[in-house]
Structure formats: C-alpha cells, structure tokens
Amino acid sequence: MRPAPPNRYRGRFAPSPTGELHLGSLMAALGSWLLARRAGGEWLVRIEDLDPPREVPGASDLQLAALRSFGLQPDGEVVRQGRRGALYQDALDRLLASGAAFRCHCSRSDLADTGGIHRSCVGSGTRPVPAVRLRVPDRCEVGFVDALRGRQVQRVDREVGDFVLRRADGLWAYQLAVVVDDADQAVTDVVRGADLLDSTPRQILLQRALALPTPNYAHLPLVCTPDGRKLSKSGDAVPVDPADPLPALRAAWATLGQPGEAIASCTDTTTLLQTALRHFDPDRIPAPESASIPATVPTSPRCTTAL
Template sequence: MLLHNPPLTPPFEKEGDKRQVHLGRFAPSPTGPLHFGSLITAVASYCDAKAQHGRWIVRIEDTDIPRIYPNSEQHILQCLDAFEFESDVEIIYQKDRLEYYESVIEQLRQKKLVYACECTRKILGSNHIYTGTCREKNLDFHQQAIRVKVADETICFQDRLQGQHCSNLQMDLGDFVLKRRDGIINYQLAVVVDDYLQGITHVVRGADLLDNTERQIWLGRLLGYPELTYMHLPLAMNDQGQKLSKQNLAQALDPNNASQLLKQAIAALGQAAVDLDSPHKMLAQAVAQWQVQRIPTGTEIQGIFQ
C-alpha cells in the first residue's frame, strides 16, 4: 500500500483473500439531485453485491467543490433513507480525504510518474489529445496542473455487459490530469484511491463512464492496486434522446414515491417483477431474483424516462 497513513485497511486484506469478498459501491456526486438514472445504478450495484452475499457501500464523490449543488447532498441522503438502501460501512465524503490523494500524488512524483503542466485551455485549443508539451519542462508543482504519464500500449478489460473494451491512452488521450491548477483533485485519482482503500472488487455504473475505465486501470497499475471487475449499465434516456443527467435537467427523485420508482427501476433493468411493498421488502425480492443476463444489452435502455 502506498499511503503512509491510510484511513482504512481494505477488507480483503483483513480477510486474507480479496476473491472471497464481493464488495460493490454506489458513489453519487452532489452536483445535483439524484434522478431516475441514479436510482437504476443504485439498484443494480446493490442487487449485484447482495446477490453474491457481498457488501455494498455508499461514497459521496464531492472533490469538485465548486460544482456542488446546494442541498443536493441532503437530497442524496434523503433518497437513500426513503428507498431504504443501507450502506454496510459508514458513508465517506471525498472532500474530507484530500490529504490522502495528495499523498498519492507525492509518491507518484517521487517515482517520476507525474509532472507539472502549465498548459491552459487556450493553449491546448480544440485538441483533445495532450501531446506532452510540458513533460520534459520540469516545472515546479506549485499552482500547476499535475498530469500522469501514460505509455504507448493498449489497455483492455472485459466488461460484464459491454464486452471487451480497449484504449491506447497515448493515442486516444495523452497524459491526463490528476489535479487541476485550482487545486481540485480529479475524479480519476480520487475514485481509484478510494476504490482500493475501501476494498471495492466490483464496479457497477453507467455506460457514460465506460471510457474512463482504461485511465483508472492504468493509474491503478502504477499504484500496484489489484484490478477490479466492471459492469457498465445501459443509460436511461429522456424524450430528447439524451441520457438522464443533472446537466440535462433530469427530474429529481421524489422520496415520497419511493416504492413505485423502485418498481420502475427494477423493470428498467429487465429483472423479474417485484411486488409493490415497502422498499426494504422490494429490494430483498429483487436481490433474490437478480440475474445479470436479464439486463438490457447495449448502452441505452429502450423507453423514455424522466
């Protein structure tokens, strides 16, 4: 483990063999209220872990502090309570863990795997592939963006729903940012560190995050972390053909309509119908009936959602 003072020992290290533990997570970002797409992810990640007699945890991914939407964190917690999801460990907040991410950046710096970058968006223009302009400049790290070096090699993983997915990061993206110039820790770094420290073995999330995975695998390899198992869910779409998202003003989940919304989310995942009851009983029934092979294939769920 690279951290000097890690906040948690991964559960699989306590128990001797990570393969004996199925640990999933739901990791919403409080940049807006939870919507129906969020509920689909929560249901799938919960059922997938519990059907394997595993554990399920909640993590609030709030490192991008300027984008935190007022009261969205309260709405997340309200929904978790109304839908009767229970995290098997105490909920953590990434904004409280910045020292750990900084520690990892420092250790990568000592290994010469990261460097400071002074390039602005104006300098980079429309080119989405970073060409390594600052790689050999040896700039001071103070008040600069921090990029991690990537190699000219193809990274592949076998997604449980989407099949094999590959990317050559040097050709497709270039060295990517771990910390922004304004001091904000990038999602890619925080999620990799916390998935390891919390002992996550299975990641279930939306297909919109599919292209992030090779970056996270690469970073995990640099840090010596075990590779995870991924399942990227098809996305619920609105009547404009857009994925349900905070940016597209998806309707916030109504905690007062939890049972009905839960029934709809289970159906959207292609699972066997559950009886309309308390969310706790509905989730228990969904877990008992859970079958990954019933989840719709592709990256979109047929139908129009709000």
C-alpha cells in the same frame, strides 16, 4: 492502502452532490446494490464531492435521505471525498517521486491544436500552481473485460493522452481520487453508468502505477429520454420522489431489464427489495448503450437539478 479481502465482494455507489437522485442515479444505485447482495457481499456509499463550484448545497444529505427512503442502506460509514485530501496527496507524491507523474503548465488553449490531448508540454508560460498529469507511454493500449459488455480496449495515449491528476486550480481530479478510494475501501467490483466506461482504462493505468489491485468492472446502460439524450443531461432529469418510493423503484427495476410482474404485488420497500433480489437476473440487463425512460416516473417537487 488496504488490499482487497480475498473472496469478499465489495461494491459501491458514488454519487456527486450536484442535485437530488433522478431515475438514472437510482438505477445505478439499485443495480450496484442488487449485484452486491446477489454475491453475498457488502455495498458502500461514497459522496464524490471533489468539485465545490458544481455542488448544490445540501444535495448530499438529500441523496442519502432518498437512499434510506428507497431501502438502500449502505454497509458502514458513508465516505466523503472532500475529507480525504491527505490520501490523494500521498498517492500524488508517490507518482511524482517515481516519475510516473509530472507538473504541467499547459492551458486548454495551449492544447487546442491537439483537441486537448496532451503528449508533450507546449505552453509558453507558467502557472502559479501547475496541474499534475500522469505520464502515458506511447502506444499505450489498455484492455479489460466488462462484466456486462465484454472485452473493452482503449489506446490511452491517442484517445486521452497524459491526463490530469490534480487540476491547476488545486482541486483533485476524479481519476486519481476514485482509484485511491476504491483501493482504500477494498472495493472489488465497480458497478456504474456507461458514461464512465472510457474512464476505466485511465483508472487501470493509475492502479498499475500505484501498485494497487484492479477491481472488476460492470457498466450499466444509461437512462435516456425518448429522443436519445442522456437523462442526467436533459430537462427530464427531475428527482424521483422519496415520499413515494415504490413507483420509482419499479421504474429503476424495469430500466435494468427485469420483469415487472416479479415485484408487482409488493407493497413496501423491504418486501420489494427482497423479492427483487430473488428474481434478479444480470443477464437481463440491456446490452445496448442506453435504456429507455419509463413513460411515468414519480418525481419530487423540491428540485429539478440533475446529477
């Protein structure tokens, strides 16, 4: 693993290829891009294609094309997790060798009485390919300071338990892959949606177990429908339209709590992004868990599958 270069900000946007970009994912991309550029740093894009059964064919190419249309160009090559299994296997082997991880034959039904929280193996049978879990110590409390939300604390043993690193179906778990990739890509600042806030303590535990650096974290508010549902889980999560990028960029800017008048006169994406960067104020990002979806967001007619 490469250590993070000192005093060099590296951020990233990491969508899963389960559909085209909608307003929530565009806001996350724009927010992470603005924070990286404001710090004079780099901005990377990584495709998190770890779960083939959930992927939509061609979605990652549409996502990347949309980012280009919105003027959000990554620095360097786009990384795809589906091609990085050797890195994950190496990390898993290290965790197993150290005793930090263990093989587990428990099924979901075996853990039903504990709400899915694993503290000891209770399965009566064996699986052809067991899952692999991280061993979470008793009374394991992990805290960190979120750049937008302040101090966060989680009792990982009680709220999560021993969590999966490789699934029983052989697929890599998100928690392991994201930790390995952030370290390998020398990511210093992770900016993402608040739906991943409770994953952060697990990732910090993994970083410690693998002797990897812990990046800074900032969790953006979720974009929600007027009735409070997360946009990506609702029928309102239709894709934004790359053929008409300015209205969608203005909507994403607004959901970040930034003043609309600052970019109102911009007539192309380059000018809008340059102007937005000059006026961007992270202190304006909404503190609550969610931001409201603007009344009108131009959408693409091609697909209605949400990320």
